[in-house]
Amino acid sequence: MSEEALVKEKSNPDFQWYEDNVEIRGCDLSLPRIKAAYRELSALNRKEGERIVSATSKPDDMPDEEWEKKTAFWRDDAFRLTVSINGFDGETAYGETESIFDSKNLPAPIKSIYFTNLTAFSRNANGNEPPNHFSLTISFEKPPLFDPNPTVSEPTANNSKLVSHCQDVSYFRAIQTIVANKINSKKKWYSFIHAKFAYDVGLWFVAFPYALYWITIYCDHWLPSTGAHASFRVAFYIYGLGLSLFSYRALFGYLKWAFPVNILEENKDNATKHRILLGGIITSLIVGGIKSVVVNLF
Incomplete structure (x- = not known):
């Protein structure tokens, strides 16, 4: 008998499908959590297999x-979730079973995990x-430390997503619920830095005003408007803003590298010292700015 017997003919001209593409971003994950999602999705798929084979x-x-x-062979072999765990x-x-997540031979660190029916x-x-x-694709890749990509307003590149294409709406909703509860539920507080326009918001509402303030302070100190070198004030502003923009972009890229889109606990990311360094840099900038405002304006 041909295996095409498993495939149902779509004779209804009004046949309806449900499609979705759900991003997996800002998640703090572990292999046990991913294994739990695999287990529930596998059980759902086995139940669907029983329905198809019985029909x-x-x-x-x-x-x-x-x-x-x-x-019996179809029930066992045709309705498995195959898993690929890739290393850097x-x-x-x-x-093709959940035991893969307990294997001692998994790549370390893990770059991505993919499974499908x-x-x-x-x-x-x-x-x-x-x-x-x-x-379902979950990627733990980091963006480049210094990203030359001109489209800085776009979300941080990461192909983690759930892609579903279903005939049965209950199956469709069940997949979404499992992924939402097991994968997308535990978010990192800093996930907003990878969102669309995060760079622009930081630039116009934080970095640009901060840079303008310090450029004005130093310009008045080094190049007073009544001084002999007052004609250099415009050049100082232009060069200062350009240098500030470059510094902000480098710092923002460093921030996204140290705090990646998705984190896997088992990868034991060694970026902790970089996060501490970034914390020190940002804290010193904030404290320095507050002190200067208090001294110069009040």
Whole structure:
């Protein structure tokens, strides 16, 4: 019998699908949490497999015993969630059960984790897709330390997402709920720095006013308007703002590198000392600014 029997014919011209693309950003994760999500998604997929196999008709010329073996094989093999755990050095661990998350041979540190119900079904259905399918990608990559990308207003690049394409709305909602509760529920407080326009907000409401204040203070101190070098004040402002913009961009890139989009506890990120350094830099800038305002304006 052809494996295409697993694929249901879509004879209804008003056939409806539900699609979604949910971003996974700002999450503080661990392998046990991801394993728990895998377990629940796997149980949901097995239940869906039971429904599909039960609805598949037995060919008239196939003995009952052979049909039972065939359907038992489909239940076991066609409705698994395949998992790929990738390391930064190119190493990949592959599995089709939740035990993969307990393996001692996982890449370290882990770059990304991907699992889907497409692979197992397709190999049993001549490459066809199941009526309800999804894939989940979680990436722990960091942005470059100094990002030359001109589109600084865009969110920090990260391909972590849940992609679902379903016929059954209850299956569709169940996937969303599991991912929301197990993956997307524990957020880091600093996730806003990776959002769209975070760079611009920081520039116009924090960095630019701060830089203008200090440039004005030093300009009046070094180049007073009644002094012999007053004609250099415009050049000082232009150069000062340019240098300030470069410094802000470098500091913002360093901040996003030290506090990445998603964090995996087992990776034991060594950026702690960089976070402490950044904390010291930002604190000194704030304290210095407050002291200067108090002295010069009040």
